[in-house]
Amino acid sequence: MLFLLLLIPFVSASADYDVQIVTQYLQTYGYLTHDNKTVSSIGVGGNSSSFQEALIKFQDFFRIEATGELDNETITIMKKPRCGVKDYPQSFTLYDTKWKKNKLGWKFVYGNQQDKSIAEKCFAEWARHTNMTFFMDERKPDIVISYGSVKHRNFYRCKNSSACPFNLDGPGGVLGHAFFPDSSNNCIEIHLDNTENWFKEVGTFPPQNYHSLYYTLLHEIGHSLGIEHTGVNTAVMYPSLNDNRKSVELDQDDINAIQSLYGLPPVKRR
Numbered sequence: 001m002l003f004l005l006l007l008i009p010f011v012s013a014s015a016d017y018d019v020q021i022v023t024q025y026l027q028t029y030g031y032l033t034h035d036n037k038t039v040s041s042i043g044v045g046g047n048s049s050s051f052q053e054a055l056i057k058f059q060d061f062f063r064i065e066a067t068g069e070l071d072n073e074t075i076t077i078m079k080k081p082r083c084g085v086k087d088y089p090q091s092f093t094l095y096d097t098k099w100k101k102n103k104l105g106w107k108f109v110y111g112n113q114q115d116k117s118i119a120e121k122c123f124a125e126w127a128r129h130t131n132m133t134f135f136m137d138e139r140k141p142d143i144v145i146s147y148g149s150v151k152h153r154n155f156y157r158c159k160n161s162s163a164c165p166f167n168l169d170g171p172g173g174v175l176g177h178a179f180f181p182d183s184s185n186n187c188i189e190i191h192l193d194n195t196e197n198w199f200k201e202v203g204t205f206p207p208q209n210y211h212s213l214y215y216t217l218l219h220e221i222g223h224s225l226g227i228e229h230t231g232v233n234t235a236v237m238y239p240s241l242n243d244n245r246k247s248v249e250l251d252q253d254d255i256n257a258i259q260s261l262y263g264l265p266p267v268k269r270r
């Protein structure tokens with residue numbers, strides 16, 4: 001239904017609503033600034049160039065044909081479950097891109113054994129490829145993982161505010177988000193949508209409508225270490241979270257990213 005309406009986005013009033021959804025997506029993920037008065041101007045044949053430019057930017061990022069139009073391929077990608085972090089985060093937000101230490105503690109707030117075991121595997125996979133070690137730290141963690149509802153709190157006073165400025169959105173859509181490292185080595189948080197059906201096994205495909213906690217967390221941890229989204233669709237840091245990834249390992253693109261931040265893993269002693 002959505003697809004049919006989007007095929008004729010500039011014709012009917014109901015179609016305008018879909019343009020609104022797309023505009024919101026492009027704004028949320030950094031392709032379009034909020035001051036572009038796109039929604040109202042498009043429907044009446046106004047200046048839609050910024051909207052088209054944003055679409056082209058989106059299509060370039062996801063490495064599909066840059067038509068500048070709401071074609072099938074574009075809509076399909078936009079509808080996929082994804083990470084809530086912007087694809088183009090470089091704006092007014094100031095943050096340093098890396099930690100200034102090589103040993104980081106983590107905590108899974110209210111996480112059960114299964115959650116903690118998955119988190120441990122995720123951290124181990126990142127650690128395997130770079131000069132960084134991770135350990136569980138219940139007392140003074142650097143990276144704090146928790147499940148949250150649509151409007152949710154920060155669990156720790158990592159940031160000035162206790163309310164997370166980014167909402168989650170219920171089942172599907174955004175699965176989680178994470179903060180980037182800051183300049184003072186303050187703790188940072190990863191928030192996972194508690195309304196998702198989380199699949200908590202590693203190395204097998206989740207059933208339909210379930211999402212892999214391992215891949216989602218592996219991805220969000222990437223942000224918490226300072227890695228932004230990539231357009232390489234085999235990479236863990238691709239914005240759409242691919243539950244049906246066969247490998248539990250990082251992609252070469254992810255490995256290049258983490259090594260550019262923290263270097264090669266220390267040489268193992270025999």
Ligand SMILES: [Zn+2]
Pocket residue numbers: 083084085219220223229239
């Ligand atoms: Zn992400």
Ligand SMILES: [Zn+2]
Pocket residue numbers: 148152164165166167177191
């Ligand atoms: Zn949050």
